Amino acid sequence: MLKKNKKLVSAIGATIVMSMLLMACSSTMVPKTATGISESETSGAAATYPIKTDKTLTYWAEITQNLIGVVSSLDDVPLFQEWQKRTGVPLKFSSPTANRGTESLNVMLASGDLPDMIEYNWLTFPGGPEKAIKDGYILRLNDIIDKNAPNLKAYLKDHPDIDKMVKTDNGSYYAFPFIRGDEYLATFQGPIIRKDWLDELGLSVPTTIDEWTATLRAFKEKKGATAPLSVFSKPRVLNDFVNGAFAGAYGVKRDFYMENGQIKYGPMEKGFRDFLALFRSWYAEGLLDKNIATADGKMLDANIASGATGATVYSAGGGIGKWQPILEAKDKNALLVGAPYPVLKKGETPKFGQKDYLALMRGSVGVSANSKNAELAAKLLDYGYSEEGRMLFNFGIEGVSYTMQNGYPKYTDLIMKNPKMAPAQVMSQYNRATYYGPFIHDKRYLEQYYELPTQLEAKAKWENTDERKYQLPAVTPTPEESAEFAKIMADIDTLVDEMTLKIILGAEPLDSFEKYIDKMKSLKIGRVLEIQKMALERYNKR
Structure with missing residues (x-):
């Protein structure tokens, strides 16, 4: 049961710094994790995409600036559509209108009617992420990640420095993080x-x-x-x-x-x-x-x-x-x-x-404490840490927003030479490389x-x-x-x-x-x- 504390909600309004935005995307089976570890080498059972489900998950996030005025709804973003197609998980998006993120989140938290997933920097929550867990807003994700997110789990195991950054002093994982996959991306x-x-x-x-x-x-x-x-x-x-x-x-x-x-x-x-x-x-x-x-x-x-x-x-x-x-x-x-x-x-x-940290909680995604679909949400979010998910979130749809040239994902003219929009605006429709989200950032994006x-x-x-x-x-x-x-x-x-x-x-x-x-x-x-x-x-x- 969510605790509705008016004083806390007021504090949230004074300190919330909203993270950028969410996304939706696609695919088939993921044979390897983001670090190349096969599914059999992880203790959790890797999802086979697309997942067969009759459930629709709800996802809240503030819309990124580059999408404002370009699309009328997150549902219209090709990346979001592809994410759902590949994972097999239908999503219902909600996001505040421009410059209304703080107010929208305040109202939502106060109402207790929370979506399955909330994209937000929980480090800025009054009292920090442990307080958000204690107050019943988001889940402690340790068991859920262990059993349902083998791609993220494997990456954190292989990168203890990153693992240290994405949990609390009590060892609590509280959100699916944005990870810079290379020091090159930090500056x-x-x-x-x-x-x-x-x-x-x-x-x-x-x-x-x-x-x-x-x-x-x-x-x-x-x-x-x-x-x-x-x-x-x-x-x-x-x-x-x-x-x-x-x-x-x-x-x-x-x-x-x-x-x-x-x-x-x-x-x-x-x-x-x-x-x-x-x-x-x-x-x-x-x-x-x-x-x-x-x-x-x-x-x-x-x-x-x-x-x-x-x-x-x-x-x-x-x-x-x-x-x-x-x-x-x-x-x-x-x-x-x-x-x-x-x-x-x-x-x-x-x-x-x-010089940014290599793991950021801007654009990270927490699972709400009253979600009845926490395991399914984890499987959906874990896709961003798979090799295929990494390609989608950084480059988009092959043959549309990028092509493979000698093993290198090259952005198409749709992205880089669009006559109507700047590259960042087009990219924001087909990938998340220009802003934050629950995935591993790829330096090949910045090279282009x-x-x-x-x-x-x-x-x-x-x-x-x-x-x-x-x-x-x-x-x-x-x-x-x-x-x-x-x-x-x-x-x-x-x-x-x-x-x-x-x-x-x-x-x-x-x-x-x-x-x-x-x-x-x-x-x-x-x-x-x-x-x-x-x-x-x-x-x-x-």
């Missing part, structure tokens, strides 16, 4: 700059903070850029700087990290003050977008397209891949390239940079999705950091710790955003940094670090 974001402007001005791609300062000045003074460096500030200020862009040159990032055996929080370290001082001086000099506090995706797009901006921090796909053809249409010499994460001294390796040599070159530059040395694992506080952590960090995040903006915009002196640190301490940042330390100790014992 996709970093600084981007106009190479044609650099060439025209006789400048090299900047690597140090001093070189960046000189470059931005040249963009302003000699190229007429009104927002030489523009960045995305939604939903948070300097949204894409959490990975250490520019701040990393001063040895910090706007997040938790590990150093010399200690867990640190970047915004309270001296290096963050130095970073704020840099951006304060850049803003005063007109080197930063004057709308840095409010810039959203549309504004950044407009700045890049108009030539108001010559540099930003964004992704190779949604940034370089989207903007390059727009710029070329106006100027055939226009060229966007990736720049390394900045350092202070020439030749240093950047300390931080964007990045059509431009500059995208692959940018990725190579962004990969060259020491991020993994300092990265804090995806630890899971206990339900009690999680609630306390979320409450404290809500206040601290607000404070950090306030501090960042006021100091950069000159509304407060740089010396106010110390006042903000004192305020963080009064808000119990020390307790947060203590919770993180205990969670890390438990994680290391998994």
Whole structure:
């Protein structure tokens, strides 16, 4: 019986960060698991697809942005249709309308009328996944995976590092995860700059903070850029700087990290003050977008397209891949390239940079506690970890969205040269490679999705950091710790955003940094670090 706790539901509304979306697909018998282990070598009985069943399962997920406006319903997505065909399991999809995911999930959880499967990042659930299990929202999946998901079970057995990431400190499996099948897939974001402007001005791609300062000045003074460096500030200020862009040159990032055996929080370290001082001086000099506090995706797009901006921090796909053809249409010499994460001294390796975990709970799928079809749901979801399911989720339908060429799955022109839609939009109809879901990601997708040599070159530059040395694992506080952590960090995040903006915009002196640190301490940042330390100790014992 679901517990309907109004206070809990209210908390959910304040903290839910929705994951991307679901999918549907197809097939025959799966002779091997995703890791090549035959079915007879796993203790669970592998499903023979298509499964013979007269049951229809229900599946809830937020629709991915690339499908909005392309299809009217998830039922119309070819991938979803193929998934059902191959597995033999009919599905009834439900998803919130655009930007209504949080509200929809709140209502659903409060009602107690849950679908069989819910695609959601349960790490963000108030109290964490163990609390979601305890409160009767989702099932503990250990026995179900053991008996009904041999493909996933075999993969986790062969990859203990991944196994460690997808369960709680109590050893509970709580969702079918999204797994990056290769380290190559972990990095996709970093600084981007106009190479044609650099060439025209006789400048090299900047690597140090001093070189960046000189470059931005040249963009302003000699190229007429009104927002030489523009960045995305939604939903948070300097949204894409959490990975250490520019701040990393001063040895910090706007997040938790590990150093010399200690867990640190970047915004309270001296290096963050130095970073704020840099951006304060850049803003005063007109080197930063004057709308840095409010810039959203549309504004950044407009700045890049108009030539108001010559540099930003964004992704190779949604940034370089989207903007390059727009710029070329106006100027055939226009060229966007990736720049390394900045350092202070020439030749240093950047300390931080964007690098995802290899197992993510965004796009993962939990089985609801009141489902009468849990075993069937597990068999359906296990398909994504089979070799055939992996091909479907990454490449789609053979002969339609891809063909095999010398053993390599090559996307067809329907995907890569569609006259009506961008590749990401078409891909989202035929596979899940451009977003998250219950399957194993394949690096061969990215080798093609990045059509431009500059995208692959940018990725190579962004990969060259020491991020993994300092990265804090995806630890899971206990339900009690999680609630306390979320409450404290809500206040601290607000404070950090306030501090960042006021100091950069000159509304407060740089010396106010110390006042903000004192305020963080009064808000119990020390307790947060203590919770993180205990969670890390438990994680290391998994």
